[in-house]
Amino acid sequence: MKKYITISREYGSGGRLIGKMVAEQLGYAFYDKEIIDMAAEESGLSAEFIKKTEQNLSSGWLYNLLLGTSYAGTSAGGVGQPVGQAVLPLADQIFNAERKIILGLTKEPCVIVGRCADYILSTSDQIDNKDLLNVFIYADIEAKIKRIEEIYKETESCAKKTIIQIDKRRANHYNTFTENTWGDRKNYDMMINSSTAGIEATAKWIVEMAKY
Amino acid sequence: MKKYITISREYGSGGRLIGKMVAEQLGYAFYDKEIIDMAAEESGLSAEFIKKTEQNLSSGWLYNLLLGTSYAGTSAGGVGQPVGQAVLPLADQIFNAERKIILGLTKEPCVIVGRCADYILSTSDQIDNKDLLNVFIYADIEAKIKRIEEIYKETESCAKKTIIQIDKRRANHYNTFTENTWGDRKNYDMMINSSTAGIEATAKWIVEMAKY
Numbered sequence: 001m002k003k004y005i006t007i008s009r010e011y012g013s014g015g016r017l018i019g020k021m022v023a024e025q026l027g028y029a030f031y032d033k034e035i036i037d038m039a040a041e042e043s044g045l046s047a048e049f050i051k052k053t054e055q056n057l058s059s060g061w062l063y064n065l066l067l068g069t070s071y072a073g074t075s076a077g078g079v080g081q082p083v084g085q086a087v088l089p090l091a092d093q094i095f096n097a098e099r100k101i102i103l104g105l106t107k108e109p110c111v112i113v114g115r116c117a118d119y120i121l122s123t124s125d126q127i128d129n130k131d132l133l134n135v136f137i138y139a140d141i142e143a144k145i146k147r148i149e150e151i152y153k154e155t156e157s158c159a160k161k162t163i164i165q166i167d168k169r170r171a172n173h174y175n176t177f178t179e180n181t182w183g184d185r186k187n188y189d190m191m192i193n194s195s196t197a198g199i200e201a202t203a204k205w206i207v208e209m210a211k212y
Numbered sequence: 213m214k215k216y217i218t219i220s221r222e223y224g225s226g227g228r229l230i231g232k233m234v235a236e237q238l239g240y241a242f243y244d245k246e247i248i249d250m251a252a253e254e255s256g257l258s259a260e261f262i263k264k265t266e267q268n269l270s271s272g273w274l275y276n277l278l279l280g281t282s283y284a285g286t287s288a289g290g291v292g293q294p295v296g297q298a299v300l301p302l303a304d305q306i307f308n309a310e311r312k313i314i315l316g317l318t319k320e321p322c323v324i325v326g327r328c329a330d331y332i333l334s335t336s337d338q339i340d341n342k343d344l345l346n347v348f349i350y351a352d353i354e355a356k357i358k359r360i361e362e363i364y365k366e367t368e369s370c371a372k373k374t375i376i377q378i379d380k381r382r383a384n385h386y387n388t389f390t391e392n393t394w395g396d397r398k399n400y401d402m403m404i405n406s407s408t409a410g411i412e413a414t415a416k417w418i419v420e421m422a423k424y
Contacts, residue, residue: 133408138397185350185395189408196345196401197424208420212409 002133002210003109006117008174008188011166012144012159014199015137016113021203023111026210032113035101043097050094095177114170118187119178133210136183136191137202143195214345214422215321218329220386220400223378224356224371226411227349228325233415235323238422244325247313255309262306307389326382330399331390345422348395348403349414355407 005022009015016032023030033051040047095116102112102120106127118134121127139147141163148159174182185191190209194202217234221227228244235242245263252259307328314324314332318339330346333339351359353375360371386394397403402421406414 136397183397185348185397185403185405188403189405191397191400191403193397193401197421201424205417205421209409209417212413 002212003131004106004121004127005111005133005135005206005210006121007111007113007135007137008118008182009113009137010139010144010183011163011170012148013137013139014147014194014202017199018137018194018203018206019111019113021200022206022210025203025207026109026111029105029108029110030113031102031105031110035098035105035112035115038101039094039097042101043093045090045094045097053090053094091176116174116178119174119180122187133190133206134188135206136185136188137194138183138191139193139195214424215343216318216333216339217323217345217347217418217422218333219323219325219347219349220330220394221325221349222351222356222395223375223382224360225349225351226359226406226414229411230349230406230415230418231323231325233412234418234422237415237419238321238323241317241320241322242325243314243317243322247310247317247324247327250313251306251309254313255305257302257306257309265302265306303388328386328390331386331392334399345402345418346400347418348397348400349406350395350403351405351407 005019005026005028007015007019007022009018019032020030022028036050037047039045040050043050098115099120102115102117103124103126105112106121112121121132122129122134141160144163145156145159148154148162149156152159152162154162171182174180180187192202192205196202197205217231217238217240219227219231219234221230231244232242234240248262249259251257252262255262310327311332314327314329315336315338317324318333324333333344334341334346353372356375357368357371360366360374361368364371364374366374383394386392392399404414404417408414409417
């Protein structure tokens with residue numbers, strides 16, 4: 001029986017809802033946006049700020065390395081702060097806080113949605129990979145648009161733009177903070193198109209698969 | 213209940229065996245290499261020749277277009293033959309023969325392994341997409357190497373090279389003859405890592421999914 005299930009998902013694929021159903025059916029804890037509040041407490045940053053910046057900032061260190069930004073204060077032996085780019089390392093602070101929270105969540109069986117949890121748990125010495133099931137949920141573009149139109153009352157063209165934009169942000173975030181590529185099958189135990197059989201059936205499949 | 217199941221697969225992932233198990237459990241017909249013999253009969257080419265060239269030739273027409281090869285005989289209004297590249301369009305002949313065979317197989321419920329069957333059935337007017345389940349099987353590289361070592365008594369380094377080479381050929385073939393990219397999640401209803409739960413469990417999952 002898998003103890004930890006991570007759900008990565010395309011925007012509009014119903015991944016969050018599927019994760020919630022899986023957690024309910026297995027009697028597991030469920031974490032998604034709750035991780036933001038926990039990371040706020042851990043990092044001392046406000047939850048609102050984390051929510052806004054979580055997927056809009058690249059890794060400060062990588063970004064500065066690429067730009068060749070000089071760090072002030074390193075000559076004195078202290079940890080340097082980038083000149084004129086002081087806001088960027090916050091992305092790393094947020095990622096590290098979320099990483100710590102996610103590892104802490106594995107004290108009990110759980111389903112975690114997003115936040116690079118598949119990578120964080122796969123690469124941790126604390127976790128036996130036999131206990132871990134990493135799932136990626138995707139869907140046909142028509143199904144995703146219909147879902148966003150219905151839930152958020154958006155027009156078709158607006159829904160399409162939002163889907164492209166949010167998935168681009170998710171991919172950027174994942175690709176920056178992990179060594180993997182978002183959506184690459186190598187990272188996951190299975191990838192399911194939720195438009196094939198719908199949200200309920202997809203959740204049921206994952207519950208079945210968690211039994212092995 | 214899905215009537216037609218296509219299995220695309222990475223070399224060494226056990227996809228063929230999984231497909232066979234699914235067919236047995238559902239009582240469906242199973243096709244893999246049998247298609248070569250049928251295509252031989254259809255095209256008039258020998259089965260041995262088809263087997264050798266099936267995935268070694270690119271599409272002749274595309275290839276010639278890219279090279280800008282001139283076609284002789286077109287001025288007379290007939291279908292031209294490429295000058296000095298006469299062998300290449302055979303790849304198209306083989307693909308078309310296999311396409312015809314694959315569409316003919318759908319007279320009864322079946323499992324088809326490889327041969328761009330997912331694309332051929334998805335794009336055919338004859339097939340209702342609700343009857344079709346397109347599955348992609350992959351596996352961790354260590355599991356694939358172990359499998360090839362055991363079955364074909366190859367050394368580890370030789371097995372690794374074979375895996376890379378055969379998957380490259382499969383991808384080239386698929387990408388040449390379809391409008392899609394081999395292994396891209398958009399083409400499939402689900403993608404399963406067979407090393408997560410093993411061959412038997414993976415087959416069982418697909419059988420379950422075929423019920424929706």
